[in-house]
Amino acid sequence: xxxxNPPGTGRVARLAxxxxxxxxxxxxxxxxxxxxxxxxxTAEVSVLRQRVKTLEALGTSAGWLPAGAIDTHxxxxxxxxxxxxxxxxxxxxxxxxxxxxxxPHPTA
Amino acid sequence: xxxxxxxxxxxxxxxxxxxxxxxxxFAKHLRQFVFGPARMTAARAYEQRVVPxxxxxxxxxxxxxxxxxxxxxxxxxxxxxxxxxVSQEMIWNSVTDTLDRQVPQLKEEFRTLQATATxxxxxxxxxxxxxxxxxxxxxxxxxxxxxxxxxxxxxxLANGALYDRGAFxxxxxxxxxxxxxxxASLALxxxxxxxxxxxxxxxxxxxxxxPLLPYAEAFPQAELHGVDVGAPLLRFGHLxxxxxxxxxxxxxxxAAATGYPDAHFDLIVSHITFHETSxxxxxxxxKEMHRILKPGGVFLFVDxxxxxxxxxxxxxxxxxxxxxxxxxxxxMRMHELDWPAIYQRAGFAREHIKPxxxxxQMFVPEGSANPQPRWVSGMFGFFAVQATK
Numbered sequence: 002x003x004x005x006n007p008p009g010t011g012r013v014a015r016l017a018x019x020x021x022x023x024x025x026x027x028x029x030x031x032x033x034x035x036x037x038x039x040x041x042x043t044a045e046v047s048v049l050r051q052r053v054k055t056l057e058a059l060g061t062s063a064g065w066l067p068a069g070a071i072d073t074h075x076x077x078x079x080x081x082x083x084x085x086x087x088x089x090x091x092x093x094x095x096x097x098x099x100x101x102x103x104x105p106h107p108t109a
Numbered sequence: 110x111x112x113x114x115x116x117x118x119x120x121x122x123x124x125x126x127x128x129x130x131x132x133x134x135f136a137k138h139l140r141q142f143v144f145g146p147a148r149m150t151a152a153r154a155y156e157q158r159v160v161p162x163x164x165x166x167x168x169x170x171x172x173x174x175x176x177x178x179x180x181x182x183x184x185x186x187x188x189x190x191x192x193x194x195v196s197q198e199m200i201w202n203s204v205t206d207t208l209d210r211q212v213p214q215l216k217e218e219f220r221t222l223q224a225t226a227t228x229x230x231x232x233x234x235x236x237x238x239x240x241x242x243x244x245x246x247x248x249x250x251x252x253x254x255x256x257x258x259x260x261x262x263x264x265x266l267a268n269g270a271l272y273d274r275g276a277f278x279x280x281x282x283x284x285x286x287x288x289x290x291x292x293a294s295l296a297l298x299x300x301x302x303x304x305x306x307x308x309x310x311x312x313x314x315x316x317x318x319x320p321l322l323p324y325a326e327a328f329p330q331a332e333l334h335g336v337d338v339g340a341p342l343l344r345f346g347h348l349x350x351x352x353x354x355x356x357x358x359x360x361x362x363x364a365a366a367t368g369y370p371d372a373h374f375d376l377i378v379s380h381i382t383f384h385e386t387s388x389x390x391x392x393x394x395x396k397e398m399h400r401i402l403k404p405g406g407v408f409l410f411v412d413x414x415x416x417x418x419x420x421x422x423x424x425x426x427x428x429x430x431x432x433x434x435x436x437x438x439x440x441m442r443m444h445e446l447d448w449p450a451i452y453q454r455a456g457f458a459r460e461h462i463k464p465x466x467x468x469x470q471m472f473v474p475e476g477s478a479n480p481q482p483r484w485v486s487g488m489f490g491f492f493a494v495q496a497t498k
Binding site for chain 2: 071072073074075076078079081082084085086088089092093096099100102
């Protein structure tokens, strides 16, 4: 998993150095904005799901995807490992602000 | 690399769809993210800000309480703690959809099993009048909605299935069959009693029966019993044991009043149960175990480690977070009890009481870096107390 990114690891830092705009406690309006954003993202997940289900239904009616084949699919060890690796990367991307540490200044 | 263990399918009885499986895997991975990078980030904040600030103020080295108070002000710890709670809730919630669909089928399987009672290997004795102990009613233990005893419908198995699947997602290192804690206690028992061949074994707080499975393998002639307060756990455990072909006799009872005859068991084991009881309940439970143990028999329990024995104060605060926000309310206080004195008052002779440790047994699944699945000893040891009557 992504350790902080000290120089010499060969990994490009995910955070720029320098002061971030942090304005004290979140106001109710800002919390409301965040809620609106999360709700909108939830809607997009719903839209994506509908598209995937449509692909499945069309695949089944066209005969190249047996009905229920996806729901009854059981990922094997290699597939689970791929999923775990992907989730690990996904979480570090989503929460990069929380877990990345800015690199020290090269001249410091 | 996150743990990729899959629960063994033959005994799980609950079959999530692919979407549900993905959601459950994500919840499992989120927990590993929380205790990996998020915890490490908070650890750096502790080392780089909290400790120097305390030193600069001329303070004595921080203990768990002082370190916790300081960390509660740190955004990195707040993030870790917030997400820890969210991940815990996500684990249980990710299983609920599957249960909504499959509990009617589980109940049907259970009814079929009861209708064919002559073929049943073990047994199930429920007590509908049982008064659930106060320590379990105060909150939902480890944030599992409904805890161990709630029946959402008559004859319910849902919370048994919820516990069985959720506990696996919480700790996949407990192995595909959820028997890691049983392996840990068995290793300790075998080390100290290499010749023992107990004829009748009880698991106190047996939940769905996972920790008894290694005992069934180790002592195939032994009569196996499990006692717990939660009827849904016991129904599910009974169904699973029968499906696996392992005779286990399950009973619903309070740990302090089990109803078994005097001097009945050669060995009583217990796994991660006491920290979910209370200071008031412990002496009565130990006394009851002494009563139902045969002379020469052994009572051995393993439970969560004493965090005060961990040199890293930050890690102590991490574990303490479970007591505060994961409803493991008695974990820290359990270790303030004088266990040998409690055992002595229950009737055990001082020279036969042995506090100690049992290395945790961790399952490493098959994967690209590990061609064969295997069990290894973990970095933390269970707190263990064993006593011979």
